[in-house]
Amino acid sequence: MRCSSLYVNYLLVMWVLTSGVSKAQEIPYLKVQPDRLHTAKEAEQEAKKKNDPLLLAEAFYLYGKTYVFTGDYRTAQAYYLKSLRIQEPRGDSFELSRLYVRLCESEERMGHFSKALQYARLSLAVAQRLRVDKDKALVRSYGALAHIYETMWSTQAQPRQSDFDRILSYYRKRELLCYKLKDTLGVAEVNLELGTLFAKVKDPGAIAYLEEALNLFTHNHKYGIQVNTMMHLALAYLSFGKPQQAFPILNKAEQIYADKKLNEYEIRLGLETQFVRYYEASGKWQQAFARLRKLNELEKIKLLADQNGAITRLNVEYETEKREALLNAQKKAIDLNTQNLHLHRQVAIATSALFIIAAGMSLVFFRLYRKNQRISRRNEDLVKEQNHRVKNNLQVVSSLLSLQSKRLTDESAKRAIEESRLRVQSMAILHQRLYDGDKLAEANLDEFIREVVTSVLKAYGYPTLKTQFSIDDITLTADKAVPLGLILNELTTNACKYAFPDTVNPTFSINCYRKNGKIQLKVADNGPGFGADQTNTGWYESDVAIVPVSFGMQLIQAQVAQLAGTCTFSNDTDGVGRGIVFSLEFKG
Structure with missing residues (x-):
């Protein structure tokens, strides 16, 4: 009580001094x-x-x-x-x-x-x-x-x-x-x-x-x-x-x-x-x-x-x-x-308990992680096996069509069978790419396009044809690669049939690149091209443009629609006899 009284007196003195200072100086x-x-x-x-x-x-x-x-x-x-x-x-x-x-x-x-x-x-x-x-x-x-x-x-x-x-x-x-x-x-x-x-x-x-x-x-x-x-x-x-x-x-x-x-x-x-x-x-x-x-x-x-x-x-x-x-x-x-000290002991106990809980949870999460890894590897193996089996089945269909073609005597029928075989072959190539690639449901366009085009050229007797490829590093999902492969197969087939036979030095070029979020494909040959009286929706057949009801054109249009894209046919230049350019644009 005495100490408290002294301190109160001290505060009173300080208050007086404070008041005095406030009046006497700044x-x-x-x-x-x-x-x-x-x-x-x-x-x-x-x-x-x-x-x-x-x-x-x-x-x-x-x-x-x-x-x-x-x-x-x-x-x-x-x-x-x-x-x-x-x-x-x-x-x-x-x-x-x-x-x-x-x-x-x-x-x-x-x-x-x-x-x-x-x-x-x-x-x-x-x-x-x-x-x-x-x-x-x-x-x-x-x-x-x-x-x-x-x-x-x-x-x-x-x-x-x-x-x-x-x-x-x-x-x-x-x-x-x-x-x-x-x-x-x-x-x-x-x-x-x-x-x-x-x-x-x-x-x-x-x-x-x-x-x-x-x-x-x-x-x-x-x-x-x-x-x-x-x-x-x-x-x-x-x-x-x-x-x-x-x-x-x-x-x-x-x-x-x-x-x-x-x-x-x-x-x-x-x-x-x-x-x-x-x-x-x-x-x-x-x-x-x-x-x-x-x-x-x-x-x-x-x-x-x-x-x-x-x-x-x-x-x-x-x-x-x-x-x-x-x-x-x-x-x-x-x-x-x-x-x-008592609190520290409690904190130590609580910390130990939390550590044990954390260790247990870590073990549980680690086991779940390993289980998920095994499931992922299993799913990957199943998808690869599926692609492999589809590829084999398509190869079997292709072989059956080839055998059937050899038994036919009618040239038109043989040609139709061969074209169907090439279409099946293009799908088989896609599934081979899916099976061999690192990505299970995506194919590399450069490898895929080259293989599709080369197989068609080889089938029509143009294995050494001068082919120019300019393809960006693009991967495409299987649901879009299939229609794209069929389009390329159809374009290459028709170039072999109608553009190359009457051309001294036939050339074939394929450009594929990504621009503004869209994939653009251009396929060009140096064949006779469209005549002055032909529309840009025609198609080669014995040097005469046919209307788009031909099977080849219908197939291309159907695949373009599946890609939700747009396409055009045009002469390579404004002149006649310089080849045809096919342009396709779709979101990829």
Whole structure:
């Protein structure tokens, strides 16, 4: 009771001194960083020179950020409101949503939670109406709402689970958007926020989130937020009763703060707060008291910066009373250590159980994976066997047709049988390609086309004919390769019958390529071509074009329709006697 009374007297003295300082001299804010102030002034001068109100609003925004870093929230808020008077009448924009977030943060720091929540909701409403940079704006708005709700939840005498779930949901939405935008720093910030939140409810997973955030900020050389993350990580270790792990982190954070000359109020305030907590947890009361003095000097800035003063003053007094109680609670510290040891044992047991479950699940998944592999190999073998049998059956049909042809004496009948045999042969070639290829239901067009054309030329006595192939590396499914093979078989057969016999140096060219998602096939010969009186839908037969009711043309048209494509016949050039070009286009 005596110690508590002395400490109350100390607080009264500090309050009198604080009041006296506020009247006798300026508030002891941290120094304004010259580079930030210079950037804001340059923007303001350029805006006035160009008479650009939006640039002037951005300059006021930069001024506000500059004074936030010094802890002068009243001045920062004044600049933010100047920017708001320009931005708000111009309607929804990313900049307006961002400005509402900054206003929310300043009001929150001054203890005006209801006003801060109002600004956060305005920011979200604007962000949801945006079309440009909507996701970027939503990331900031969700973060602002989560922060203010978390601050209000932390002040509850008995924090409600429903409020915690709402905070977590906003952080998760923010996390998803950061991953969608591939925003590494945004992901790091969310990890920091989630780690801080979980540390408050003594969730061991907080450490992993904070360490991941620290790694990302360190990798990107973001020293200010790196130090802030280290403070939260140290606080998490303290919460879990590991002060020996917190101390080196705090020392390193303070060293970075000094080396990089950060000079930011919130970071300095946080460092002093965590050092006080560490020394309290370690029972080093003298060092805790020394740090507490520095902390009180910094909190004086926030106390005097509060326009109304009452809310912040009550918070400072409440926090001070809590620290006084902790300084005189050595016995409670020992009890807390005992509880932490018990908790560690429980965590170890839970971790072991999870490891056993994970090992069991891994074994189950491994067996399922092996089973699926066996099924896949079996299915592959079955498909190959099916293709092989179909190929053999087609070969048998082809052989039967060949034998039947030899027994016939009528030339027209023999020719019809031979043409049918070649059509069957083209399908057999396809199934041979499917059986020999790596892909079960797809054939390589280059190999397939060459083999179909070569087999027809050989059957008609043109094995050495000059044939030009220009075929892209294309694979085609069996349901499209069959009609394509029949078309090629028909075109090659008719070229052998009507184009090559009366040509001195017969040539045959086949071009196949993919363009704009479609496969284009061109087949050309150097035969007599169409006559001047023939239509481009005719067909060779004894140098006379016939109408498309011939079987060959009907077959080609049927296969083109099956491919859902289009085809044309034309002379190779505008002259007569230079061959025919067949063009086919279909989606492949």
